[in-house]
Amino acid sequence: MSNISYIENLEEWKETFSFYCPIKVRFSETDAFGHLNNTKVFVYFEEARIEYFKSLGLMKDWMTKENDAIIVTADLQCNYIRQLFFDEKIKVYVNANHIGNTSVDIHYMALNESGELCLTGRGSIVQISKQTGKPLPWSEAIIDKMKSNRKKIGV
Amino acid sequence: MSNISYIENLEEWKETFSFYCPIKVRFSETDAFGHLNNTKVFVYFEEARIEYFKSLGLMKDWMTKENDAIIVTADLQCNYIRQLFFDEKIKVYVNANHIGNTSVDIHYMALNESGELCLTGRGSIVQISKQTGKPLPWSEAIIDKMKSNRKKIGV
């Protein structure tokens, strides 16, 4: 049980992740309250998400100018569990929690060096056509790749 | 009806706002996809939220070093309805949608110059003690101020 809407069982949810991106809190990302500014976690989520897509060999196509498909962020959210400070090293875990027809629900989890939960998050990514602006269905190849590195989800 | 979890009825929800902060999209806030980078909307939300708190005379105390009370972000989310581009002028509306004992659920709405809905969002702010790290109940004066500029909520 959890009071975060997108997490049913926290321990089971944590087990669904395997891919992570290591990130260190920059000084320029802190604010006058002395901790990581709340807006910067989404920079970490984006970096981790892109590294995740790269690890699946997906990012290259979306960055190619000739390619009609592009990905956009439909929504994004973060729960701040534990404050982060300058120079902390965290692991930002990412996975494809639920894969729809044209979108994917990406989940995020950040742990500090002691393995303590600092951030949880999620957000929907949609594949659209640059020309029409309309959603484009994922190819089966893409779906297979996204499914490949999840440990267990929604079984 | 709306498919955004924190908005029951979109038209009614839009009517709850009165305070807004005008913001212009900076070039340094765009990304290589040619539009506003998804992480920057939370910078706008923070700026609008602070201007809202300032308009209620609340920000000054929280910024005073001697003051024990500080506010922290518990969670934050955004739904991206319409892409934003360099130099667009938007109005970021803010209000205190639900006021708890030690926290407040702030809602956000960004409209472009044509009045079209571009972003919706919400996030919980908690007042805590710098010394103990524990939540601090709002004073009645603060609650009254937050209630003052809402049009109609939770009636």
Added chain:
Amino acid sequence: MSNISYIENLEEWKETFSFYCPIKVRFSETDAFGHLNNTKVFVYFEEARIEYFKSLGLMKDWMTKENDAIIVTADLQCNYIRQLFFDEKIKVYVNANHIGNTSVDIHYMALNESGELCLTGRGSIVQISKQTGKPLPWSEAIIDKMKSNRKKIGV
């Protein structure tokens, strides 16, 4: 006399400016030292520079995809005279201090609400061709526009 290499006489230099862009220090732009992070002044310079170019009617062409000419930053520098803090309102002055064949030396000056000097800066902007990557000479129309709002320079 001045110990800043690009300013010969500070009082005379200050007199060369007329255009300015009003900017307010955002909370997310402060850092754990409690003041404006040093990297953010260049965000202000860029915003002020773009507003300056817009005021001359120049920005539109450079932002048009079909247009071959684009402007790039060749160098940039800032002298930090006085610390800036959250919520300070500053005026960032901009002018075209020296106009070359394909480049322009833009100068910057930031004053706080008391009119005190907080930042000085300069940087060279070059017009290049997107296709060839080579510098493109300014048209006479552009040179005239840039000269128009300088008060007196180099006479």
Added chain:
Amino acid sequence: MSNISYIENLEEWKETFSFYCPIKVRFSETDAFGHLNNTKVFVYFEEARIEYFKSLGLMKDWMTKENDAIIVTADLQCNYIRQLFFDEKIKVYVNANHIGNTSVDIHYMALNESGELCLTGRGSIVQISKQTGKPLPWSEAIIDKMKSNRKKIGV
């Protein structure tokens, strides 16, 4: 010979560096011109400078609240030699080019994966007292540390 004021001989200057900080260009650091936004290089310089100070064991004291000494940026500049793009891996070299009584002139050099020069820069850092705001002389221990990892400078 070089047309950059703080570099007398480029090849000799490059040889003065040994310490570097590896950095990868984030997507959120690009802009609508498709490349790294000019303001973000100073984020890299700050990260590299801090890693450099940490490598010398100096950063910890400056980050301690009880410590009266703090470092501030007096000036900062960058020459943009070669555009950088999303996902490029660069090495940002740092050294203490000239050590004054209360300040130090830090130089920066960024190379891409092919070893090509992308950015050069410099900036003066001053040690001041938090209480008085006045410059504080470096201790001999600090001077020795800063001198230690330079290859050869100005002898």
